[in-house]
Amino acid sequence: MIHHPQLSTMTDTITFHSTRIPDRPAVLTSTGQRSTYRELAQASEALAAGLVTLGVGAGDRVAYLGREAPAYWELLFAAARIGAVLVPVNWRLTAVEVEHILVDSDTVVVFLDGDHPLRGTTGRHEVITDTGYPAWRDTLRPPAPPYDATPSTPLAQLYTSGTTGLPKGVLLPHRSFFAIRDSLADAGLDWIDWIDGDIALIGIPGFHIGGLWFATQAFHAGAAVYSMPVFDPATVRRAVRDDGVTTAIFVPAMMRSIVSDGQGADDFTGLRKIIYGGAPISEALLEESVRVFDCDFAQIYGLTETGNTAICLPPDQHVPGSPRLRAAGRPYPGVEVRIVTDGLEVPQGSVGEVHLRTPAAMLGYWNLPDATAATLVDGWVRTGDAGYLDSEGYLYIQDRVKDMILVAGENVFPAEIENALAAHPKVADAAVVGVPDEHTGEAVLAHVVFRPGEQASTRELMLFLRSRLADFKLPNRYEVIDAVPRNPSGKILRRELREPYWQGHERRVN
Structure with missing residues (x-):
């Protein structure tokens, strides 16, 4: 050696x-x-x-x-x-x-x-x-x-x-x-x-x-x-x-x-x-x-x-x-x-x-x-x-305290995408989470709340974000919701949004 x-x-x-x-x-x-x-x-x-x-x-x-x-x-x-x-x-x-x-x-x-x-x-x-x-x-x-x-x-x-x-x-x-x-x-x-x-x-x-x-x-x-x-x-x-x-x-x-x-x-x-x-x-x-x-x-x-x-x-x-x-x-x-x-x-x-x-x-x-x-x-x-650590000192990663999403080895943070989505004139609020993906480990899912009386297609949102974010940060999926779940201090309850997609997975990372 x-x-x-x-x-x-x-x-x-x-x-x-x-x-x-x-x-x-x-x-x-x-x-x-x-x-x-x-x-x-x-x-x-x-x-x-x-x-x-x-x-x-x-x-x-x-x-x-x-x-x-x-x-x-x-x-x-x-x-x-x-x-x-x-x-x-x-x-x-x-x-x-x-x-x-x-x-x-x-x-x-x-x-x-x-x-x-x-x-x-x-x-x-x-x-x-x-x-x-x-x-x-x-x-x-x-x-x-x-x-x-x-x-x-x-x-x-x-x-x-x-x-x-x-x-x-x-x-x-x-x-x-x-x-x-x-x-x-x-x-x-x-x-x-x-x-x-x-x-x-x-x-x-x-x-x-x-x-x-x-x-x-x-x-x-x-x-x-x-x-x-x-x-x-x-x-x-x-x-x-x-x-x-x-x-x-x-x-x-x-x-x-x-x-x-x-x-x-x-x-x-x-x-x-x-x-x-x-x-x-x-x-x-x-x-x-x-x-x-x-x-x-x-x-x-x-x-x-x-x-x-x-x-x-x-x-x-x-x-x-x-x-x-x-x-x-x-x-x-x-x-x-x-x-x-x-x-x-x-x-x-x-x-x-x-x-x-x-x-x-x-x-x-x-x-x-x-x-x-x-x-x-x-x-x-x-x-x-x-x-957690096992009895022999080996580390096992179970979930994230932070909100980071890993897309094929690239670090993606929801706040950056949410800030970009918030700049769209038809978007009132947004919450981004990582969901399991067979090919990239995780994929980016954007939950979007539109302003009253407004709607936007997935293509419109994608084109809007493409000039603001690198391709690997772009959401793969969009879901329209009525309101983003938040705790009393205003923080997004990401675990609540992520949980349905991670059921059946031993680890909350993929």
């Missing part, structure tokens, strides 16, 4: 490997691009110099809006080199949603590919398109003086939606991308491991903490990162069969699309391990995946706020038919979990809110001290998920 304990920042990682294994592949793409560690280091150093000429310094934000490409990983290391903070932006968001992130983060420079023009942006934004990027990056400039980062230096700011409907910037330091790696190595555990020659397919997009975290783990080990601009089951098969991919990270919806494509299992003989997470997985899908992929599996559970994974269901627990397959897993060494109700820790087996204490936790929410204080409590991260 490969582990380099001397590495503690991303600058350490690229400097170390560009000297140790300069000609080894560092970045591969499904479109045929390839960079060695020497080339990745040189490109990121040139990019760092270019950022300095644009006025970027320590603590400034640089954003990336586009599909995964070598430029994204170059920007990760370039930002680290000068102490800037990378802001990955979900390319599926609408222009309005992107605008909020860029303005809220006070982004200085945004990199985007040609498919994602910005409209009406404000603030200090220098825009560099993919067509002119290589020539601009490689313009001869004085080298940027390296920034003396520490494990606590901010590295990335990822945006996650909140119950207010506005995305919050989760500020993660370098240690968020090293702590779990170090704890596993110190304990001699190979739950998530690396061997010489590994090529890691990043199925989860790099703007998600899961994709970014897994890619950094590959870089720390000197493995190659295999990026896909767009997820496609046939491309995954070719990547394993023809390009030598040995390990991968997916959300369950991706696994479902691969095992359901009607092709055989022969393409996956070179695959040794799959990491999956981002959404709950059914036992049926997991057992089918074990049969088709015929490799080791590790499930990870965590939040952006915990620096990605804090809980893992190890490979040796993936036994078909075992009740342990319903567990999220157990904490890594150095990570603690407790179950809390009304501020008090509850006994083993009792359901309550899951709290996690991890050395990889966020520094806080950007410019939101009250929200930070509500989530980070005495060193514990309040997850908003409800679950």
Whole structure:
């Protein structure tokens, strides 16, 4: 198992490997691009110099809006080199949603590919398109003086939606991308491991903490990162069969699309391990995946706020038919979990809110001290998920304290959709919940109350929302109701709305 304990920042990682294994592949793409560690280091150093000429310094934000490409990983290391903070932006968001992130983060420079023009942006934004990027990056400039980062230096700011409907910037330091790696190595555990020659397919997009975290783990080990601009089951098969991919990270919806494509299992003989997470997985899908992929599996559970994974269901627990397959897993060494109700820790087996204490936790929410204080409590991260611990310390997720809906691994928050629906001139009130869906885990259901004398078709509402919300946030179904059920303080009684759809389900997540 490969582990380099001397590495503690991303600058350490690229400097170390560009000297140790300069000609080894560092970045591969499904479109045929390839960079060695020497080339990745040189490109990121040139990019760092270019950022300095644009006025970027320590603590400034640089954003990336586009599909995964070598430029994204170059920007990760370039930002680290000068102490800037990378802001990955979900390319599926609408222009309005992107605008909020860029303005809220006070982004200085945004990199985007040609498919994602910005409209009406404000603030200090220098825009560099993919067509002119290589020539601009490689313009001869004085080298940027390296920034003396520490494990606590901010590295990335990822945006996650909140119950207010506005995305919050989760500020993660370098240690968020090293702590779990170090704890596993110190304990001699190979739950998530690396061997010489590994090529890691990043199925989860790099703007998600899961994709970014897994890619950094590959870089720390000197493995190659295999990026896909767009997820496609046939491309995954070719990547394993023809390009030598040995390990991968997916959300369950991706696994479902691969095992359901009607092709055989022969393409996956070179695959040794799959990491999956981002959404709950059914036992049926997991057992089918074990049969088709015929490799080791590790499930990870965590939040952006915990620096990605804090809980893992190890490979040796993936036994078909075992009740342990319903567990999220157990904490890594150095990570603690407790179950809390009304501020008090509850006994083993009792359901309550899951709290996690991890050395990889966020520094806080950007410019939101009250929200930070509500989530980070005495060193514990309040997850908003409800679950329980069994007698061996395995965590089982049962429901959500928060209102988040998971659609194929994407976090969707009802308040954001409700706010958008409320802007429709015919809508008086709305309540959004998640309901079971065979393909995406959960689907978005909108309960709508129309103004007196008004009606609107499903198509009209969909077209109205499409310009305001990303496609994965759009409701799949609409139901017209007379009034939204609320408690005396005015809060929506979502459990009352959700309950009919979850009857017969052991867990209130899918």
